[in-house]
Amino acid sequence: MSAKQKLTEKRPWLAWVLFLTTVVVVFFLGLLASSIVERRTEAAYVNVPKAEIGKFEPRNEVWGQNYPREFQSYYGTADTSFQSKYNGNTMIDMLEVDPRLVVLWAGYGFSKDYNQGRGHFYSITDIQNTLRTGAPKTPKEGPMPATCMTCKSPDVPRLMNEKGVAAFYTGAWAELGAEVVNPIGCADCHDNETMNLTVTRPALVEAFERMGKDITKASHQEMRSLVCAQCHVEYYFDKKKVDGAQYLTFPWDNGFSVEAMEEYYDNLEFSDWTHALSKAPMLKAQHPGYEIHSTGIHAQRGVSCADCHMPYKSEGGQKFTDHHMQSPLNNIANSCQVCHREEAGTL
Ligand code: HEC
Ligand code: HEC
Ligand code: HEC
Numbered sequence: 001m002s003a004k005q006k007l008t009e010k011r012p013w014l015a016w017v018l019f020l021t022t023v024v025v026v027f028f029l030g031l032l033a034s035s036i037v038e039r040r041t042e043a044a045y046v047n048v049p050k051a052e053i054g055k056f057e058p059r060n061e062v063w064g065q066n067y068p069r070e071f072q073s074y075y076g077t078a079d080t081s082f083q084s085k086y087n088g089n090t091m092i093d094m095l096e097v098d099p100r101l102v103v104l105w106a107g108y109g110f111s112k113d114y115n116q117g118r119g120h121f122y123s124i125t126d127i128q129n130t131l132r133t134g135a136p137k138t139p140k141e142g143p144m145p146a147t148c149m150t151c152k153s154p155d156v157p158r159l160m161n162e163k164g165v166a167a168f169y170t171g172a173w174a175e176l177g178a179e180v181v182n183p184i185g186c187a188d189c190h191d192n193e194t195m196n197l198t199v200t201r202p203a204l205v206e207a208f209e210r211m212g213k214d215i216t217k218a219s220h221q222e223m224r225s226l227v228c229a230q231c232h233v234e235y236y237f238d239k240k241k242v243d244g245a246q247y248l249t250f251p252w253d254n255g256f257s258v259e260a261m262e263e264y265y266d267n268l269e270f271s272d273w274t275h276a277l278s279k280a281p282m283l284k285a286q287h288p289g290y291e292i293h294s295t296g297i298h299a300q301r302g303v304s305c306a307d308c309h310m311p312y313k314s315e316g317g318q319k320f321t322d323h324h325m326q327s328p329l330n331n332i333a334n335s336c337q338v339c340h341r342e343e344a345g346t347l
């Protein structure tokens with residue numbers, strides 16, 4: 001009699017345990033195999049391109065035919081139901097929240113209208129509706145330079161390619177308005193052929209050049225922040241660079257800190273406006289998200305904008321990048337708790 005036979009004879013239930021364990025293991029192996037096959041079929045199905053995406057294709061709907069998950073999640077930016085203590089995606093009239101801003105910005109467009117921003121879906125609607133721009137005097141001139149549209153639409157790279165960059169910055173807003181119609185989208189961040197992340201706005205490339213850096217050498221992880229740095233930055237319009245143009249420029253030559261940027265502006269004797277009451281020359285930081293991020297602990301540890309604002313998501317067995325860019329506080333489980341173990345309240 002073998003040792004095993006002896007064992008099962010003494011304890012007959014042990015044979016049953018062994019048998020049932022085997023059944024359970026085989027069952028789960030089968031489940032795993034079927035799920036792998038399913039995912040493979042799905043991946044093959046997803047990767048069949050349905051639409052031909054041309055260079056500078058500004059319509060998100062066209063890209064969406066080939067990449068439905070990213071496209072559908074992108075439309076999450078249309079949601080306006082989340083409000084956090086300071087941010088969120090509801091439009092908040094900041095002049096009403098704090099009327100002192102009207103006096104602080106006297107003589108500057110922001111004293112007429114300043115809203116807490118919302119999702120990318122609204123970029124065109126909101127620039128068309130803002131009271132800051134006023135009404136055009138004639139269709140050709142003004143009220144604002146076309147440069148204001150640089151961070152609003154994937155029609156911008158298309159127009160810059162057609163007209164030339166300096167010519168784009170020379171136009172008036174009303175003149176190009178009919179051409180800038182698609183809200184921020186795929187062509188702002190992706191190459192149409194490879195789908196690789198790409199920088200489409202020249203101001204970022206030029207700022208890197210002036211800092212002695214070659215942006216084409218940026219790592220994949222850096223690109224996951226640089227696509228956002230095309231727009232979420234401090235900027236000004238250089239009126240001296242090209243005759244007649246309001247040339248979009250990032251004031252980074254001395255560094256990303258408030259002091260470094262102030263020094264940059266002081267050296268140029270540049271100010272955003274002269275205060276209507278005090279006559280003081282004034283600067284107003286716009287939205288230096290990239291600069292602030294760069295000086296923080298997360299950037300030091302190599303965490304990118306996309307890590308928090310575009311976490312991975314799973315749907316029907318497919319893992320993809322959630323294109324619903326929003327306040328991470330509306331999605332703490334995926335945005336923060338993949339790296340941090342603290343409870344949301346503690347974090
Ligand atoms: C082409 C310019 C552009 C690019 C590129 C861009 N943004 Fe934006 N973003 C905007 C504008 C403009 C708004 C404000 C839209 C509005 O209020 O109508 C905005 C709004 C937002 C908001 C606020 C949304 C809300 O719900 O309140 C977040 C968050 C955001 N962007 C994150 C990002 C991240 C992260 C990236 C990079 C992955 C990025 N953006 C890339 C221009 C851009
Ligand atoms: C503001 C920049 C931005 C915009 C706009 C944008 N994407 Fe992305 N996209 C990203 C980032 C960042 C990633 C992650 C890339 C990586 O890490 O390799 C990504 C990844 C992807 C991928 C690779 C698969 C995946 O899900 O990770 C696809 C496909 C894609 N995006 C499609 C789209 C489509 C379609 C649109 C338009 C509806 C779009 N993207 C708009 C930044 C953007
Ligand atoms: C460590 C995670 C993290 C990283 C990395 C990060 N952010 Fe944020 N971001 C947040 C949080 C948290 C908020 C605050 C949201 C709130 O108060 O509702 C926020 C707010 C914002 C907002 C305002 C959102 C709103 O609802 O109005 C924008 C725009 C934004 N971030 C852009 C960026 C950009 C661009 C980068 C990269 C340069 C970046 N963020 C990197 C976590 C992050």
Ligand code: HEC
Pocket residue numbers: 297298301303307308328329335336337338339340347
């Ligand atoms: C990709 C990983 C990653 C993600 C996503 C992430 N963090 Fe972090 N976080 C880190 C790392 C790494 C550090 C640095 C830890 C250290 O060096 O001690 C850090 C540090 C912090 C700190 C401490 C800051 C300090 O000055 O010491 C806080 C608070 C924090 N994170 C909050 C958040 C919140 C809130 C979110 C979501 C909006 C978030 N983090 C998303 C990786 C991440």
